[in-house]
Amino acid sequence: MEDIHIQGSKDVYIQPTVDFEVATGRCSISGESFLEETAKFYSPMVEWIKAYSRFGKNIDFTFSLTYFNTSTSKWILTILAELKKLEGQGVAVNVVWHYHEDDVDMRDDISDYMADTGLKIDLVPFNE
Amino acid sequence: MEKRDDKYDFSLYEYHNLLHQNILVSYKGPIDERIMTVIGENIEIVTNDGNDKARTKIFKIFMELAQNVWLYSAESCKTISGKQLGMGTLVIGEFGNYYTFVTGNVVKNTDIEPVIEKCEIINSLDRDSLREYRREQRRLANQGKPNSGNIGLIQVALTAESPLDIELTPVSDEESFFSIAVKIKKTNCK
Numbered sequence A: 001m002e003d004i005h006i007q008g009s010k011d012v013y014i015q016p017t018v019d020f021e022v023a024t025g026r027c028s029i030s031g032e033s034f035l036e037e038t039a040k041f042y043s044p045m046v047e048w049i050k051a052y053s054r055f056g057k058n059i060d061f062t063f064s065l066t067y068f069n070t071s072t073s074k075w076i077l078t079i080l081a082e083l084k085k086l087e088g089q090g091v092a093v094n095v096v097w098h099y100h101e102d103d104v105d106m107r108d109d110i111s112d113y114m115a116d117t118g119l120k121i122d123l124v125p126f127n128e
Numbered sequence B: 001m002e003k004r005d006d007k008y009d010f011s012l013y014e015y016h017n018l019l020h021q022n023i024l025v026s027y028k029g030p031i032d033e034r035i036m037t038v039i040g041e042n043i044e045i046v047t048n049d050g051n052d053k054a055r056t057k058i059f060k061i062f063m064e065l066a067q068n069v070w071l072y073s074a075e076s077c078k079t080i081s082g083k084q085l086g087m088g089t090l091v092i093g094e095f096g097n098y099y100t101f102v103t104g105n106v107v108k109n110t111d112i113e114p115v116i117e118k119c120e121i122i123n124s125l126d127r128d129s130l131r132e133y134r135r136e137q138r139r140l141a142n143q144g145k146p147n148s149g150n151i152g153l154i155q156v157a158l159t160a161e162s163p164l165d166i167e168l169t170p171v172s173d174e175e176s177f178f179s180i181a182v183k184i185k186k187t188n189c190k
Helices: A038-055 A070-088 A104-117 B012-020 B033-046 B052-072 B109-124 B127-142 B151-160
Strands: A004-006 A017-020 A026-033 A059-068 A093-100 A121-126 B023-031 B076-078 B084-095 B098-108 B165-170 B175-185
Touching: A004 A038, A017 A038, A038 A070, A059 A070, A059 B052, A070 A093, A070 A104, A070 B127, A070 B151, A093 A104, A104 A121, A104 B127, A104 B151, B012 B023, B023 B033, B023 B052, B033 B052, B033 B084, B052 B084, B052 B098, B052 B151, B052 B175, B098 B109, B109 B127, B109 B151, B109 B165, B109 B175, B127 B151, B151 B175
Parallel strands: A026 A059, A059 A093, A093 A121
Antiparallel strands: A004 A017, A017 A026, B023 B084, B076 B084, B084 B098, B098 B175, B165 B175
């Protein structure tokens, strides 16, 4: 099992920065997400979380996504559902989401993800 | 000056004047990710009046609606590499205390009925019910259930905090021109 490191970019498509570390269990997805092949981009992360479950170690997941389109939103739900499964297996799962304090839409969306998955997400507002 | 019969009878000046008042950006033609990137950047520039919240909302709405034109327009063209691009029109205007964003494209009459039904459902719901509807549709989409599309339209209504003004104008027995307009009130974005 290997780490995932993807540098975010903003060219024709918008790709978030992704860092998943096996050794520490620290994972983060930050930036914006509007991709050509959303499934190809996010499915390795879902597989990574599934594979990580065999370690039984803690996982600290940080989202700092400030924009994502609807096709990305379905994959976020899948990732959170996998994290919830991990929690169900006895793994300590901490999820934090940094959002702009004025972005009420984002705050609502994160709350809805919590309701959908039953996973607690710490909402951390920031103000640039 | 004698009028020539073969003169192209189109006044760009009149067209410019028609668009000039209140219209910040307008585009007609094929839409793909490259066009979206360029227009998206333009929108961010012309709506940069210090109201970051409104600018963000317009950008999000643009990304969803322009993508619908690109992927679902019945009028399309092919690039040299064979990629299919939807054709359509989009206009963003500023009227006093609100922005409007309108997209339009030709649709097959047989395809558009479920979309109109979805828009009517969306317009009948308040914010909390819309959020519930989005959750339900997203769940169904993740389970691969059919008829779970149009999450983007729910997202647009939630982001705009206003109904989807839809209009369907028949252009032939099989096709119509379908447009969606939304208002983004600046006062909601303070």
